[in-house]
Amino acid sequence: MESLHSIILTLVTFLPAIGGVLILLIPRRDRDIKVFALVISLLAFVASLHLPVHLHRNQPGFQFEIDNVWVTSPNIHYHMGIDGISVWLIVLTTFLTPLCVLISWTSVHDRVKEFFILLLLLETALIGVFTALDLFLFYFFWEATLIPMALLIGMYGHGRKVYAAVKYFLFTMIASVFMLAAIIWLYAKTGSFDFTVIQTAIHNGAVPGFASASLWLFLGFFVAFAVKVPLFPLHTWLPDAHVEAPTAGSVLLAGVLLKMGTYGLLRFNLGLFPEQAHRNAPWIMILALIGIIYGALVSLVQPNMKKLIAYSSVSHLGFVVLGIFSFTTAGLNGAVFVMLAHGVATGGLFMLAGILYERRHTYLISDFGGLATPMPQYAMFFLITVLASVGLPLMNGFIGEFLVLSGAFQARPIYGILAATGVIWSAGYLLWMYQRVFYGQVTHDVNKTLPDLNLREKTALAPIAVAALVMGVAPLVWLAAIDPAVQATLASFPQTLAKVVGQ
Amino acid sequence: MTITSILHFLPALQLPLAIQAPPVEDYLRILPELILSIFGMIVMVVDPLLDEESHHKPLGAIALIGTLAALASTFLMAGHPGTAFTGMVRVDSFSVFFHVLVIAIAAVVILSSYEYMAVQRIRAGEYYGLILFCTVGMALMSSAVELVLIFIALEISSISSYVLAGFRRRDAASSESSLKYFLLGSFATAFFLYGVALMFGATGSTNISAIRESLTAGHHDLLPYVASALMFIGLGFKVASAPFHVWTPDVYEGAPAPVVGLMSTGPKAAAFAVLLRVLIETKAPGWFWLVWVSAALSMTLGNLGALVQSNVKRMLAYSSIAHAGYLLAAFAANPDLGTSPAMFYTAAYAAMNVGAFAVVSHFANVGEKYVTLEDYAGLGKKSPVLAATFTFFLMSLIGIPITGGFFAKFYVLNAVLKSGLNGLAIILVINSALGAYYYLRIIVMMYMQESRSEVPVTAVPPAASLAIATCILATLYLGVFPGRVLDFTTQSARQLAHDPVTTLSLRQ
Secondary structure, eight states: OHHHHHHHHHHHHHHHHHHHHHHHHSOSOHHHHHHHHHHHHHHHHHHHHHHHHHOOTTOOSOEEEEEEEEETTTTEEEEEEEOTTHHHHHHHHHHHHHHHHHHTTTTOOSSHHHHHHHHHHHHHHHHHHHHBOBHHHHHHHHHHTHHHHHHHHHHHOOSSHHHHHHHHHHHHHHHHHHHHHHHHHHHHHHSOOBHHHHHHHHHTTOSTTHHHHHHHHHHHHHHHHHHHTTOTTSOTHHHHHHHHSOHHHHHHIIIIIHHHHHHHIIIIIIHHOHHHHHHHHHHHHHHHHHHHHHHHHHHHTOSBHHHHHHHHHHHHHHHHHHHHTTTSHHHHHHHHHHHHHHHHHHHHHHHHHHHHHHHHSOOBGGGOOOTTTTOHHHHHHHHHHHHHHHTOTTSHHHHHHHHHHHHHHHHOHHHHHHHHHHHHHHHHHHHHHHHHHHSSSOOSGGGGGOOOOOHHHHHHHHHHHHHHHHHHHOTHHHHHHHHHHHHHHHTTSTTOOOOOSOO | OOHHHHHHHGGGGTOOOOOSOOOHHHHHHTHHHHHHHHHHHHHHHHGGGSOTTTOHHHHHHHHHHHHHHHHHHHHHHHTSOEEETTTTEEEOHHHHHHHHHHHHHHHHHHHHHHTHHHHTTOOOTHHHHHHHHHHHHHHHHHHBOBHHHHHHHHHHHHHHHHHHHTOOTTOHHHHHHHHHHHHHHHHHHHHHHHHHHHHHHHHSOOBHHHHHHHHHTSOOOHHHHHHHHHHHHHHHHHTTOTTSOTTHHHHHHHSOHHHHHHHTTHHHHHHHHHHHIIIIIHTOTTHHHHHHHHHHHHHHHHHHHHHTOOBHHHHHHHHHHHHHHHHHHHHHSOHHHHHHHHHHHHHHHHHHHHHHHHHHHHHHTGGGOOOBGGGGTTHHHHOHHHHHHHHHHHHHHHTOTTSHHHHHHHHHHHHHHHTTOHHHHHHHHHHHHHHHHHHHHHHHHHHHSOOOSOOOOOOOOHHHHHHHHHHHHHHHHHHHOOHHHHHHHHHHHHHHHHOSSSOOOOOO
8 A cells, every 4th residue: 555655646647648648559440549538537537536535634744745856956856745635636637537538429520539649648737737746847737738728729629719729828828937937936046846845945934035036926926827717807818718619628628727726826826925925815806806796797698608607617716716815714615615616517517518519519598498398308417517506505516605705704804795796696697598598498490309418428417416416415525635734724824713614 | 301300390389299190099089070071981982883863872871870880989989088189179078968969960860861852852962971071060069179170160060061051953042042051151150260360369379278277367358358259250150149140041941951950950059069168168258248138139039030930941940040049048147057058958959950840851842842831731630640740849849848848948047047147037938938929820730720722741751750750759858857968968067167177977
């Protein structure tokens, strides 16, 4: 078991990439490639389950650590490790990828081989982002997510796919260069890329010139993460990318890629620069609030189903940022939980939208109506996912938003009040969309004969529905691991408030 | 009057002439150059004996064997560190590094020319001979520690490359390229020579160690500054750094694509080696702002120029100007920090750029007809492997992880920031973001556009595949396991700056 513990992170991270490379060797028989990709992504999921099962919940610090020298000069380490926050993000990634493979089974028919190679490479890069504890390694994986995602959008998307892919690429690339500059500055002053080493050095005041540079360093990291989240007003790439991306791309984009940003804020902006985080919290929280309300209002008027879901992501991710910068246990716990819940629910919504697109080749809400009649099972899955996303009690969306709101209230009541309107808005736009698509008479004749879900689609959607319910009913399974990690992050903050949940 | 009586006067003339034959080790220290020259001559001799139609293949094979033998002989050379031929040549880990680099470049270029020559119907056996002679010059540039010998080596490599640029004789652009390169190139080397003369005037020597002693002794007047600036102009031309870059797009556009792969990496690496030697070892004054301004200009002008190009060869020409700028940024850094990243960068740049041009030269097809950006539309569908390969090299040129280009840029930025050159670092960062755009245009073209015209894509022949595979492996190796190469360059840099004459431990 000991030996497995020391390699499990490497295994989980690189298993998909190895699979991707092996696909190169498989001849172009689409079916074989799909089955192989599914098997690999399922194996990665099973392997990743080892992590939460064997994670010692109350043990502080990082676990399953691997720390090998990668390059001696500069001092780069292959340093990986996880805590109660990153473990769930890894499982979220490995959970969504097999579903992405299933959902792309028939919708991708051109250049199938490249598609699944890119998907698996993307999975490795995503897991790597959540496991890396060396800032260089982190940046390495961070940048490595760029090309596969941009190619997935640009090659397999629709409409203005090239514009969307290039916009996505340039936004993230330019923003992350600032993070690189900040990382190198830290390395130049501390001689290490190691997260814990740098954190200790900053904490002990052993970094020369840190006091004057800390604001710029904070902003360097912040810009890179804020673009990814995306925080208002840096969100403009997201609707384009989402609408034009293929379904699997949208699922991973909303489900995991956006969380790279919030994870980064939590781990690095709070972990390395607590004082600056505290000082800059007011305007960041205001931006988050604007994001919540603006995203919701724009969603309300979207004629395009996918764009509606995309803007709802802007709104939901606003909750995450609000929770993170409330610096309360409840707020941070809630933020992490919203990340997971949003990954499941919005991932599910994009899968559902994709299923509809495969049948009708349109995302326009006005092209549908009364779909509950020809597609009852589809309507049921859609309803479950919508309710999860809305935040109905006993569904996963509720727990996270409730915790974030209570955290926001503790930080400053007006923030809580404003953010709470976001919950109402989200009920509005999602349920209204649901009503227009599913209820009433079938308005278009073509829709009368739409086939309901087939077995493959049901297999892809069932895990989403189950996860949304289980996470809503038994959130403590997740929170029990998240809470100690959140406590550790908050330990460096002055006004930590009472624990709300936990053991 | 006997010979001995003439020799009697020589010491008075300060001519360091040893009449007895140099020891055998001296020949071992220039063994790669000797082997390359011998094989170059074999190519020239065998050429007329062969049948006109089919003579490319054996000549290419001979040239390839020559480079491989030379590559193997660098081990022997590395085993005998020290100076040779009365202090004209020095073997240290620095020169070994550049020997291996330029000879490897030549080998890969020969491989990528192997079928190209037949496709383009270029009938000239001296092509391979010239590549070998060019390599002799480049290799010698990195081990010469005598300004006059450096100049001769520079001329050997330059004159060969002038001729190589004009090899597509049926195409006017190629002749134009050759003539332009020749005229401007000889103009630039004249500047270098003038600088050498002034340096001799200022210090009384053309030997680098002697110059260093003289310059560190103090009391500079204006002369060394002028000499440094003039030498920088000459070398700036060779590395295509702004404002001496204007020739680059025209020459690269006209010259045969494999030759551009050579020209844009080999002579550049060698010229950078000379620049490093002259800059670090002599501790010449007045370099800093020259290099700083040239670096900033090259990055910016190179990237801005590349943004508007529709011809892939021209685009890569501008990109090579930008990359020269990134490299010079490392020179502007504190030598203790900047030398090793600069060396690493030359290697990474060589791997990715030779590879990119190998793809371009295969794709260009007969008469280099298909070189515009539109021609690449839909390549991802027509030839997935070729497109994926090209994407990989472009990713490295952008600086995306798991490629050598990523680490190279990272090390340079690291050195620049550590030296406190925040202004230059900001310019570098902005430029690398800017640069991403035009490389991305090619990727977008290949994968996200439908092919509009009938562009034939032939299967990649074996030798070219081997060349491309070598470049991929090298780029990947530098991107995933940069440690060994980096240790080597760090050690070379330390030797260069602190104890240039003492022996070295190469084996690690």
